[in-house]
Amino acid sequence: MGKDFLQEFVEQAAKENAENIAQEKRKKHFQELGRKGGVKTKQNEKLDKVISIRMTNSEYEILVQKQEKYPLKLSTYIRNVLFEKELKINEFQTDEVLLQYGSHFKKISNLLRNREWNVFENKKEILLRIENLIELIHQYLYSKIQKNE
Template sequence: MKTDNLKIFIDKMAQENERKINAEKRKKHFQEIGRKGGLKMKIEPQLSKVISFRLSVLEYEESLEKARKFNLKLSTYSRMIHLGKELKINEFRIDEILLKYLNNSKKITNLMRHREWNMFENKKEILAKIETTNDLMYQYLYSKMNERNKQ
């Protein structure tokens, strides 16, 4: 009888101790991610300095139009131009177009493989050329992606 009570007491104490440890871990976790339990604080420095400049009405409208074209706010677009980062936006556009071409050529190769295309005598040559261009496009895109990740 006494051994059973002792076992039960030890089990309860172990469970209570485990609950305390879990509560401390949870508390430390939420302290790490922020006071309110939200996202982690940004490590990058906040944009705190202000540069102001004047534009003519025509210049303002042109820059506003270009910002809308790239789906950016005017301040973000102006900052990117000032820092010389506008070219990177255009690079993403080129990559998007290249991805569309890649997807379309994949569809063409799948159609040629899975359907009867007896009218082409050089079907294997066409497939080989399409696959080599696909490989080149993949290599280009992955090299671009690796360059961006290194920066």
Template sequence: MEKDFLEEFINKATKENDAKIAQEKRKKYFQELGRKGGLKTKENKKLDKVISIRMNNSEYEILIQKQEKYPLKLSTYIRNVLFEKELKINEFQTDEVLLHFGNNFKKITNLLRNREWNVFENKKEILAKIEATVDLIHQYLYSKTQKNE
């Protein structure tokens, strides 16, 4: 009986000790993580070089008129034109519209699957056409993202 009590006491003490050690390790881990600064920050390319140019008023007005077509700062616009990067700002708006259409088509298919809509004789054909349209939208959008990568 004394041995059972002693063994139980030792087991309990070792479990408490292990829990305390695990808590300290966890605390040290998060302290070390805090020293590292937490999550990694994105590496952004710092724009640290400044170039100033002179131009007359007419050149400046032309530049401003071209830049106003895009929702970019003037310096970003000049940098993109200088390095011949494509300005595809309005392209993302069409993608957004397509995503909204796809979501609406999904909602329509979910509504048509309910029992209340058994009035339509060609319900299966409608569902098939909507699903084909949604698949085409997704294929188009995913092919664009794969091209960009």
């Protein structure tokens, strides 16, 4: 009877130990995946190297004047110029304007659907043209997004 008890105790301890190890592996797995078991976060390349250069005041002023055209930090601007990356920052301003136009056209079409605007005889034609215009704006913006991908 002593051997059976001892053997069962050893087996139960081994089983509990295996469960604890499995639970810790699972916990470490989810810690590795990210918070709450999500997808791994992207690892960005860290900017950890520092280069200092000397330049004259006039050179610095010219550099700052060129950088002020773009909403970038000076270091980011220098890095983009150095590695010949395209500076397409003003391109997104046209997209914002188009999005604003689209939202304004939607508001206009909603106003035209109200009873107060039944005075217009060609109300349906105006609504169709506005909807076509909104669709063209969305198609242009989505095609631009797909080209960038």
